[in-house]
Amino acid sequence: MSEPQIDALVFDVLGTLVDEPAGIRAGIRRLAPAIGDPDVEKLLALWQQHIEREQQSVLDGGRPHLASDALDLEAARLVADAAGVDDPAAVAELALTGRRLPPWPDTVAGLARLAERYPLIGLSNASRTALLGLNSHAGLRWHQALSAEDARSYKPDPAVYRLAVAVSGRPPERLLMVAAHAWDLRAAQALGLRTAYVARPVGDPPAPSDRFDLYADDLAGLAALIGA
Incomplete structure (x- = not known):
C-alpha cells in the first residue's frame, strides 16, 4: 500500500x-x-x-x-x-x-508507533462510559475514541462506521479499518473503507473468499506494512 x-x-x-x-x-x-x-x-x-x-x-x-x-x-x-x-x-x-480488559502485549507500543504517523480513531461497540474506563485501564492511545452508542446501534451496522468517516472528514477509501474480526472488516469494506486484518487468538479469521487490503500478525507488522 x-x-x-x-x-x-x-x-x-x-x-x-x-x-x-x-x-x-x-x-x-x-x-x-x-x-x-x-x-x-x-x-x-x-x-x-x-x-x-x-x-x-x-x-x-x-x-x-x-x-x-x-x-x-x-x-x-x-x-x-x-x-x-x-x-x-x-x-x-x-x-x-x-x-478492565488487558491489552495484548503489542498493543500499547504498537499504537504509540502508529500514532507518530497517523491519526488513530477507536471505534467500539463498548459504550462511551465503558470505553473511557477501558482506554484508561489498558493504556490505549487515541486521537479520537468513538462508541457505537453514538449511532444507537452496534457494529456491523453501517451507521457505526459512518461515525469514523464523519469525524475524520475524509472519504471512506482514505481510512484503514483495523480489526481481528473478519465480520467487522467486511462491514467496513462494504462502506468503502480500506481494511487490515490483524491476527489475534480470539478473533474471527478471514474466510477464503475475503479480500482485505492488508494482513498482519501484530501491530508491529501492520506498522511495517504502512510505513509507520
Whole structure:
C-alpha cells in the first residue's frame, strides 16, 4: 500500500486491542473463586452468547437500543445466577469487567508507533462510559475514541462506521479499518473503507473468499506494512 492512500487508522477495540475473554474470565474468578476452569469457560460462553444475541436483537429491531453497560449487567446477572451467587454488589462488580480488559502485549507500543504517523480513531461497540474506563485501564492511545452508542446501534451496522468517516472528514477509501474480526472488516469494506486484518487468538479469521487490503500478525507488522 502506498503511503498517500491512507489518512487515518480506525481500530476495533474489543478482541483486536484487548483480550476480552481473559478479562471476563478474571471477573468470573473473582465472583466465584472456588469454581474450576471448565465451569469458568461455561460461564464465559454464557456471557458472550448473551451479549452477541442481545446486540443482534437490537440490530434486528427486536428490542430498543441499550448501551453495552446495560447488556453487561444482564450478562453479569445470568453468570452470577448460574454460579449460585446472589450478592447484588458482586453482580455489579462483575458487570464492570468490560472496563478492565488487558491489552495484548503489542498493543500499547504498537499504537504509540502508529500514532507518530497517523491519526488513530477507536471505534467500539463498548459504550462511551465503558470505553473511557477501558482506554484508561489498558493504556490505549487515541486521537479520537468513538462508541457505537453514538449511532444507537452496534457494529456491523453501517451507521457505526459512518461515525469514523464523519469525524475524520475524509472519504471512506482514505481510512484503514483495523480489526481481528473478519465480520467487522467486511462491514467496513462494504462502506468503502480500506481494511487490515490483524491476527489475534480470539478473533474471527478471514474466510477464503475475503479480500482485505492488508494482513498482519501484530501491530508491529501492520506498522511495517504502512510505513509507520
